[in-house]
Amino acid sequence: MDNIVLDVQGLNVDLATPNGPLHAVRNVSFQVRRGETLCLVGESGCGKSMTSLALMSLLPKVAKRSAQHLSFLGEDLAAADKKRINALRGNKMAMIFQEPMTALNPAYTIGNQLMESYLQHRRSSAAEARARAIDLLEKVGITSSAQRLDQYPHQLSGGLRQRVMIAMALMCSPELLIADEPSTALDVTIQAQILRLLADLQQELGIAMILITHDLGVVARIAHRVAVMYAGEVVEEGLAHDLFADPRHPYTQGLLSCIPVPGRTAPGGRLGTIPGVVPSLIGEFQGCGFRERCPHAQERCRVTVPVHTSEHDHRWRCILNGAPA
Numbered sequence: 001m002d003n004i005v006l007d008v009q010g011l012n013v014d015l016a017t018p019n020g021p022l023h024a025v026r027n028v029s030f031q032v033r034r035g036e037t038l039c040l041v042g043e044s045g046c047g048k049s050m051t052s053l054a055l056m057s058l059l060p061k062v063a064k065r066s067a068q069h070l071s072f073l074g075e076d077l078a079a080a081d082k083k084r085i086n087a088l089r090g091n092k093m094a095m096i097f098q099e100p101m102t103a104l105n106p107a108y109t110i111g112n113q114l115m116e117s118y119l120q121h122r123r124s125s126a127a128e129a130r131a132r133a134i135d136l137l138e139k140v141g142i143t144s145s146a147q148r149l150d151q152y153p154h155q156l157s158g159g160l161r162q163r164v165m166i167a168m169a170l171m172c173s174p175e176l177l178i179a180d181e182p183s184t185a186l187d188v189t190i191q192a193q194i195l196r197l198l199a200d201l202q203q204e205l206g207i208a209m210i211l212i213t214h215d216l217g218v219v220a221r222i223a224h225r226v227a228v229m230y231a232g233e234v235v236e237e238g239l240a241h242d243l244f245a246d247p248r249h250p251y252t253q254g255l256l257s258c259i260p261v262p263g264r265t266a267p268g269g270r271l272g273t274i275p276g277v278v279p280s281l282i283g284e285f286q287g288c289g290f291r292e293r294c295p296h297a298q299e300r301c302r303v304t305v306p307v308h309t310s311e312h313d314h315r316w317r318c319i320l321n322g323a324p325a
């Protein structure tokens with residue numbers, strides 16, 4: 001139990017829309033341990049970003065979070081006030097976004113932005129914060145790091161900006177790092193470098209990481225655990241090896257089906273395409289949310305809401321109990 005950094009049980013995120021509440025995240029549960037990378041995968045719109053924003057208390061105003069249990073290093077996040085969240089965020093829990101330009105302020109130098117949270121959270125001297133910033137820029141593979149501190153975000157390439165974001169997230173030695181599609185906006189070779197860098201740093205620093213990605217090749221290479229989301233729910237979750245070797249939910253089977261064996265994945269393998277569309281997230285599902293697209297759906301899938309079935313450390317949400325792969 002000691003190694004659990006983040007414990008999420010029964011997390012919901014509801015968004016107010018003109019047509020009624022949209023349940024973007026539905027009863028989501030998972031844990032992330034120290035030294036472990038959990039990959040959140042699933043099609044666009046299935047609730048991955050809303051889940052991560054909910055964990056960081058960064059949801060948009062129209063969204064409301066609720067949870068049966070939500071703790072970070074044993075502390076109840078649901079009960080934490082704004083001041084406490086501000087003390088944790090950017091300090092013990094940090095996030096890296098898809099597009100660094102949205103997170104970096106164009107008006108301030110890289111150095112200013114790297115040092116800001118360190119100065120705030122650590123109450124260190126400027127010289128100490130500067131030395132830490134230089135160290136971290138070197139750690140993320142940026143050369144001439146002292147000179148880089150005086151540059152502005154627009155003077156760096158996309159790949160370098162993302163490296164700066166990673167350095168910034170690591171400034172205060174976080175226990176949890178959430179990376180939401182951190183390489184999507186970059187070209188393919190740089191993508192691979194950024195993900196390798198993240199995976200290496202996660203291992204070296206022994207931090208807990210949640211990585212959101214569409215890329216199953218990445219998942220196969222760096223995930224310890226995988227949570228597959230569909231229409232706001234985690235439909236399957238387990239050790240990466242178990243999930244790739246024996247996917248039990250028809251949705252996971254569909255995602256993996258386009259990918260060649262062995263291990264069902266090839267470097268750069270994208271999620272498979274499954275015919276049909278995700279159901280509306282407004283209101284509750286009747287029966288299973290995946291049934292309209294499921295090749296194994298039966299009449300009872302219309303009426304029975306699936307609960308989790310588990311085998312050892314692997315669980316899935318399907319009443320067919322592991323349809324044939």
Ligand SMILES: Nc1ncnc2c1ncn2[C@@H]1O[C@H](COP(=O)(O)OP(=O)(O)OP(=O)(O)O)[C@@H](O)[C@H]1O
Nearest residue numbers: 015022024043044045046047048049050051060281
């Ligand atoms: N501000 C908003 N107002 C209303 N609905 C929203 C808002 N932001 C997101 N949603 C809806 O919430 C659901 C979950 O979105 P989310 O961004 O978490 O998906 P995602 O899995 O991260 O997708 P992607 O991979 O495209 O980033 C989607 O149906 C989306 O349309």
